Amino acid sequence: MRSLRSGSHPLAALSEREYQPYSDFLLHDMGAAADGIAEGGAAPREMRTAPLWGLHRVGSPRLWHDGRAKTLEAAVLLHDGQGAAARAAFAELAPEARGQLLAFLATL
Secondary structure, eight states: OOOEEOOOOSSTTTTTOEEOOSOOOOEEEOGGGSOOOOBTTBOTTEEEOOOOTTGGGOSSOOBSTTSOBOSHHHHHHHOOGGGHHHHHHHHHSOHHHHHHHHHHHTTO
């Protein structure tokens, strides 16, 4: 799991702390799942990976960058382009393993 370190901050609880964002923060080619919007350094087919932390705080999930996924499972299954292999691996999981993965994601 990738870890990051926060910078200096006047509040000790936020200063120089290691944390796991559960994201790579990279731009990815989303294929047909992209929104077609070019913004900043992102081409129309690219989206930046959002952090997964805080998923447990989402009461009525509006996932994906534009809220089109209403469940964690739907968000995973929307992946295309560079995420197509991850989507396929998720779809091939046994129901119990898929449930365990979704339960883990809901704790973040």
